[in-house]
Amino acid sequence: MEVVIVPDARAGGELIAAAIASLVRRKRDALLGVATGSTPLPVYEALAAKVRAGAVDVSRVRVCQLDEYVGLPAGHPESYRATVLRQVVEPLGLPADQFMGPDGSAEDVQAACEAYDKALAGAGGVDLQLLGIGTDGHIGFNEPCSSLASRTRIKTLTEQTRADNARFFGDDIEQVPQHVITQGIGTILNARHLVLLATGEGKADAVAAAVEGPVAALVPASALQLHPHATVVVDEAAASGLK
């Protein structure tokens, strides 16, 4: 695992956007796994700026979601499908058929999870998966004690994560769905390159446990230690718990 400490979130965004651009120059139809939440926004902004400047042609890039809420009505602005469309797919000018995600409104959620794992494999696998990290060490929505071998499945969010995400739902935790579909940790580890971005002091303990602690289901992000090509990009605040 490579750990890169950058001065701030903006620098982290620039660094990762440059890595994505370099991947796309090598592989025009790269499958890019994206995360939602606040942390990756500087990456998406920096990448869109490169596209606007003509520095990289992303027209054949494919994008896939990491996770999705279960039970939000189709088109809900906080569904992760709507979020990724708004933050990534549209700014990059990609057609919707180059974007895939799990179906959080499926009647048979289990079947939707299995279908998504198959779709990812059928698409040739994820080339670069961008990850954030929860304050409890989750990646995707694999909360503590998730199996390190898990595949895409339905999970129940912890109260901590629902509280963390209430800011996207008018600060009302009751509006935050209780269930999600998430790529499993095993699914995430199938990506060829994992890039985790963490910014801010609130992530310092989770980053220290993930990077320097034992590999343990209690800290899902520690699974990155098992991956042959994992990069952890942290700003100085998020790095403050590292030895």
Ligand code: F6R
């Ligand atoms: C979202 C996701 C989550 C977030 C994590 C951090 O798709 O997979 O693991 O990355 O909850 O969220 P922020 O970046 O909002 O602190």
